[in-house]
Amino acid sequence: MADKRYLFYISQNYSYAILRPLQAAILARGDKVAWFLEGNEVDANFLHPDECQLMTVREVKNYNPAAVFYPSNIAPTFLPGINVAVFHGFDAGKLDKRGNNDHFKIRNCFDLYCTQGPSTTKPFTNLAKQYSHFKVIETGWCALDNLYRTQVTRSEGRPTILLCSTFSKKLSCAPHLFDTVKKLSQSNRWRWLVQFHPKMPSEIVNQYKSIQNDNLSFVETDDVIPLLQQADVMVCDTSSVLIMFLLLAKPVVTFNNIDPQKHLLNISEAELLEQTIEKALSKPTELISEIEDFIRETHPYRDGQSSVRVLNAVDEVLSGKFDLDKKPSDFFRQFKMRKKLNYWAL
Incomplete structure (x- = not known):
């Protein structure tokens, strides 16, 4: 069976710590992972010497990941693989300009939300019933694996x-x-x-x-x-x-x-x-x-195994077990993403 390839798409330095436990779980499976750094607010010097960085969208296309992980609220929908939201933090109750909780805003970017615990799973599950183009699976937050493993x-x-x-x-x-x-x-x-x-x-x-x-x-x-x-x-x-x-x-x-x-x-x-x-x-x-x-x-999970659960959730979605609708097009948001990445090919 061929190795699975995964991509970490990040734009902030704190994302390194969020995704490294997930990287360890991927490598433990014998699979591959690469990093793509977007924008000027993330420093490539934080990459470890043995970590692989892809420099262009064309390289990402050639790499052809099965899944792309995002510790962020938005994501390009024109990259290969399913888009997986793993969150950059917890719901702190912050509201947008319209008074809505920004943590639960659906931006038509993701195929899978890996939620942290019941307080996030319940709202996203209700939203999944409404929108029907993404799956919600409670896994715990991969960023916290080391919180419980190390002293x-x-x-x-x-x-x-x-x-x-x-x-x-x-x-x-x-x-x-x-x-x-x-x-x-x-x-x-x-x-x-x-x-x-x-x-x-x-x-x-x-x-x-x-x-x-x-x-x-x-x-x-x-x-x-x-x-x-x-x-x-x-x-x-x-x-x-x-x-x-x-x-x-x-x-x-x-x-x-x-x-x-x-x-x-x-x-x-x-x-x-x-x-x-x-x-x-x-x-x-x-x-x-x-x-x-x-x-x-x-976040009821204190076993340090949330990354494993995230990968299992991705496997479920990739298996075709869930019948998801096609994500609605969001021309304006994706146009801005293409402009940011300077990528215009199909």
């Missing part, structure tokens, strides 16, 4: 606080918490790690870099998982990275979260940050119970 050895006895923030000016906690974090980091009580979304404005990044000291480190990385494992408490806003942290059954303090549910400790005043972190570190029984309920709905 980080703690080198310090004091608690570690991880500050993460989205780049949106409207939603970001970073500008509002700067003075408080600066003050708290001058104490030796806690160790601070700071990591922001890659699109965070440079002035905010430089602001936090300027206060680095023995207690606070600014971390630039394409893989946030080791930071999540090291920290005891996360401070965040509405960034979906907070969901990954919660899945480790650890508390999150949010600042002006847009949907502050019971599994979060939400504040609206920077002055409350210190005492709320202290509460989080105490791990109140009721809070941990709410977090466990959240995990069961969001």
